[in-house]
Amino acid sequence: MSAFFKVSGLGVHIGDATILRNVTLDFREGEVTALLGHNGSGKSTLLKILARQMTPSSGDVRVLGTSFQRTGAREFARTVGYLPQHPPGTDGLTVRELVALGRYPWRGPLGRYNAEDHRLIDQAIKDTGLTRFQHRSVDTLSGGERQRAWIAMLLAQQTRCLLLDEPISALDVKHQVETLRLVHRLAEQRELTVVVVLHDVDLAARFCDRLVALKSGALVADGSPRNIMDSGILESIYGVPMGVLERAPGQWVSYVH
């Protein structure tokens, strides 16, 4: 698999504080990668840099082999979709109207929406199971439904990559699993590259192909769930003594001593 993002020597400094230091890493195409780490480890910052929401102080990022800064804003938005950690209130937009905004990168300020666009919007709403809600105002939905509405917008954007910043942090277990299962399924169906910031290492191991961990702005672990789900490595990531049980093949349970 070729690299979708190629991150080399990335560093971010804000004032005296170092947020990321010398991170070098590839994100391979068609792979679901979880970014792990404790609070303040720099994972959200890394995601924001991948989404071009921040410019790094040093180092370089390449998307599909081309340099990062040279791509136009809409061209970039056709390749990479980003869901911020706290999506803002949407001021009365209905679900369908929100999802339709995802077609902006393709149609621009003046282009007409054609049948294909409407099909993609319908498809995105259907894929996220929101058909019954499509004419409801987003603000009146529950947390899980709202999260799905935003993911639907990203799907309508038809990008080859999704960057999700803690998409399940505000959800209950049922909705967490449903959202991650959705992301996993979509990634498989559409061969999407997904980078997702997660706090729950068990869910990450269950639904992601690869786990990457940061600590104090530096890369500390990178590998398949089987490699990472190891008491020594988890302890080095989170700084607390931890143990791991493998209940069934591909299903791990971590616990704190």
Next chain:
Amino acid sequence: MYAESARLPSARPTIPATLPIAAIILWLGALAASAMPWLNQLEPAALVAAFWTFDPDQYSSVLAHYSWAPRVSIAVLIGCGLGLAGAVTQQILGNPLASPTTLGVEAGGQFGVTVATLFAPGLLAFSPDLAALAGGLLAIGLVIALTWRLGFSPVTVILAGLVITFFLGAMNMAFLLLKGEWLGNLFIWGAGSLVQNNWGPFMDLWPRVLVLAMLMLALIRPLQLMQLGQASASSLGARVALIRMLALLLVVVMSTTVVSRVGVVAFIGLAAPVLARLLGARTLGSRLLWSTLLGGGLLLLADTLAHWASTWGDGSLVPTGTTTALIGGPVILLALQGFRNTHHMPGQESGPASFLPQRRSPVLIGGAVVTLLLATIVISMGWSPGLEGWNWTAVSQWHEAWVWRGPRLLAATLAGVALGLAGTLIQRMTGNPMGSPEMLGISGGAALVMVVIVLSGLEVGRAGQLGAATLGAAAALGLLILLARKHRFAGNQLLLGGLALYVFMDAGLRLVMASGGTVASQLLNWMYGSTWLISEPEAFGLMAFVLLICGLLCLVVRPLTLLPLGDTAASSLGLPVARARLLLLLVAAVLTAAATVVIGPLSFAGLIAPHLARVLGQQTVGRQMIVAGLVGGLLLAVADYLSRIVVFPAQLPAGLLAALVGGVYFLWGLSRHGRA
């Protein structure tokens, strides 16, 4: 797979029927009211025909064709243009308070024309648009330059726009007070008069408005993305800063084009979008459409009212700007009832940009400010220009100079202290950097009563003024409490209510200024804080009062720290939120009323002092309050001294100088720190 939930609307939501009905009623009502005086002279058909033809043998027909019809047309045209511009502005900034008026564009246009009238009258004869456009661009240019680094974050843009509005307004006033004889006409223009005597201006204006409107509509889809907040909009490929700048530029050109023809027609651009939204226009497209339509109807109605008022008021001119303000006030009050969620405005997810300069020792900073204050007092008492140049009054002779210099200095300083304290209270309480006594309309309420007194021609002494202003401030406060009770005294609702009061005050002021005469300049002197009117007992009374309140303030430091954490957090920590807010509001109002009587409603001290205290590194409530009080006192003490000496032997109002000095400081600070 997903949870089912009941009660789902299956059809697309449509626009509620109230919206078109309200628009139709507004238009029909305005048209009927406008046509009424003509109907006993002309047939309805002939009156309609007046829009394109006239009967040369019939005088009333000629009059209708050249006076009434163009006036109606231009009112509708301008109203539509401003309504659209206002809706676009609110979308760009994601803020129901945003409008060309709040961005300083109209004040800028007025400033441009004032300067041109004084220094380059030839330019006005050539093209008045140029001067107004230059002024408007200057104002918005300042706003953009100041907020550039923040990517035009909504709160900062509004803040900068307001400061610039106040600042340019103060400059205008300075010119008026110094060179009033040249500028009389300007203030009729400034108040917005739509009187027409041919079709020229309308023919001139409509293509421009149309082109600008088309350009704005072309931006509709990028503007829609702004609703998703900066991060999501830019990840969808929109260049947020560029779009905001383009749209702002269009708004400026639209507003100044309109303003240069007919003067400041404030608040249509604020009221029309607010009304459209309240009546249920939900999507951006429908908001733009209905704001445009409602704007046209509103201005036509306002203009008709102005016309009627002029006819009834023995021919004295009532400018349309006055009546738009009278309509704007209630609409904003309506908005207060309707917007529940203003603290969750889109695009504002991160709240006001956090601004944390290095903390510094309060003793050091406080000491430095106190030293400066003492130095100012000594210089102000001792060193002044006399008949034979500057001379120094020895300390032993101060008791002779006291009666001339002492009371006013004392009163100015105390007013500054009071405003600094009140400003800190209000900013902490509302968690909003725009919060200040000026913005809350408490000073506006006091001023409104003064305007009414002047208009009614009653002769009241100094004591009467004092009592009346206190009454006005208390009434404004009472109204605010009544209105805000529903929202448990939450920040943005209070600011909106204050804005409505300010609008009323503004309407009265415009009316007085358009009528001209000695009354106007008397009122202006008071509005801009003429400290020379203060007597010794008044100054000492103020001192006792401020000291008393300072003692009381020691009790509220802790609640003030808790309130900005939000209602839920504060009440779960055991603070009776509504009662605490009420008490703090009362203290702030009383402080403001006391200061307003001395320094007028428009000084910057209440807005500036708390900021300056933060810039000086005082983050906690207690320290900020102390330093803000001292800084406010220093600011007004310096202003009082300067007002005595800059145009000696004449005097300038100290409040005006404070506004100028404070405005310059504030703009500098905003640009330097980038965040305030």
